[in-house]
Amino acid sequence: MFSPEQQAAIDRLWRRKLEQDATRTPQAERHRNLEPDSALLLCALATALGAKRLMEIGGSSGLSTIALAEAARRTGGRLASIEIEPRRQEEARRTLQDLGLAARVDFMLGDAASLLPGVGEKDFVLIDCEKDDYPRFLDALKLRPGGVVAADNILSHDLADYVRHVRSRPGVESVTLPVGKGLEISRFPRGQ
Ligand SMILES: C[S@@+](CC[C@H](N)C(=O)[O-])C[C@H]1O[C@@H](n2cnc3c(N)ncnc32)[C@H](O)[C@@H]1O
Numbered sequence: 001m002f003s004p005e006q007q008a009a010i011d012r013l014w015r016r017k018l019e020q021d022a023t024r025t026p027q028a029e030r031h032r033n034l035e036p037d038s039a040l041l042l043c044a045l046a047t048a049l050g051a052k053r054l055m056e057i058g059g060s061s062g063l064s065t066i067a068l069a070e071a072a073r074r075t076g077g078r079l080a081s082i083e084i085e086p087r088r089q090e091e092a093r094r095t096l097q098d099l100g101l102a103a104r105v106d107f108m109l110g111d112a113a114s115l116l117p118g119v120g121e122k123d124f125v126l127i128d129c130e131k132d133d134y135p136r137f138l139d140a141l142k143l144r145p146g147g148v149v150a151a152d153n154i155l156s157h158d159l160a161d162y163v164r165h166v167r168s169r170p171g172v173e174s175v176t177l178p179v180g181k182g183l184e185i186s187r188f189p190r191g192q
Contacts, residue, residue, distance in 0.1 A: 002040070006066055009095055010036050013063045031088065033063035034128060034152060035180030042126060042150055043067040045185070049148060051124035052077030057112045057137055058129035059083040062092025068126065069101040080122070082108045082115055084129075116140040127151040134162040145190040155182025 002010065013033050020030045034042075046054060046068060052075050059065050059081035072079045083089040089109055096102040108115050112129060116137065123144040127134050134151055141149065151162060154176050163184055167174045171189030176182055 002043070002066070002070060003099075005099055006070060009099060010039060010063055010066055013061060013095075017063075031061045033060060034067070034126075036063075038152060038180035038183055039063055039067035041177070041179050041183070043071045045148070045150070046071035046124045047074045049124060050075050051148070053080075053120070053122045053144070054078070054124045054126075055080040055082070055119065055122045056126040056128060057082050057116075058127070059089060059092050059107070060085075060128075061088045062095045064126055064128060065092050065096060065105065066099065066101065068124075069096055069099075069104045071124075072104045073101060077104075078106060079104055080106045080108055080119060082110070082112045084109070084111050112137055113140075121147075123147045125149045128153070131157050131159055131162070134159065135165040138162075138166060143188050145188070147188050149184075149186045149188070151184045151186075153181045154184045157181075159184070 014036050017031050017033045054068050054072055054077060056064050056068055060083060065081050068079045086109055089107055093107055096105055121142045121144045125141055127137055131153060166172060166186045172186050174184060174186035176184050
């Protein structure tokens with residue numbers, strides 16, 4: 001369960017996203033936030049795994065950031081939030097400050113392609129950026145043994161190439177969950 005303040009922030013972001021879709025706001029200006037059900041699932045999953053080193057690629061205005069930062073608060077961990085667009089990240093930073101969660105988050109502004117080589121090992125990663133980038137960003141991750149990667153938009157964007165790609169890795173257990181826009185949840189083996 002999110003706190004009432006967290007839930008209100010999620011609801012506010014989600015309402016704006018739906019309004020932008022309904023009024024056909026140009027794609028480049030839309031916030032494209034994670035579905036609230038997916039946010040709840042990812043928060044519960046990361047918490048249950050005891051994930052302490054979390055990361056998201058594509059933080060946007062912060063809906064998923066709230067979910068993963070709350071998981072980090074519960075596990076005593078930290079979240080790295082990568083976003084390329086400064087105004088969206090600034091909004092996310094303000095929201096997380098208002099919720100008292102900003103101290104859990106390392107906001108990283110820039111292209112994930114440039115930032116990922118400098119990022120350390122993670123045990124829980126959300127990939128939620130441009131869909132063509134999913135396979136190469138997966139390959140750029142340093143995952144701790146037993147780490148989990150969640151990727152959004154699997155069903156809405158028919159990301160069969162990404163699904164094939166992640167499932168081709170030796171020992172990976174991976175399943176598409178029909179929650180929100182479709183989440184591929186992939187657990188990497190220990191000892192890989
Ligand atoms: C689908 S939205 C993310 C929504 C966010 N997870 C949320 O729940 O609010 C995708 C975001 O990825 C960002 N993005 C796209 N390509 C990127 C890249 N190469 N590096 C970092 N961020 C990127 C976009 O600017 C956009 O804000």
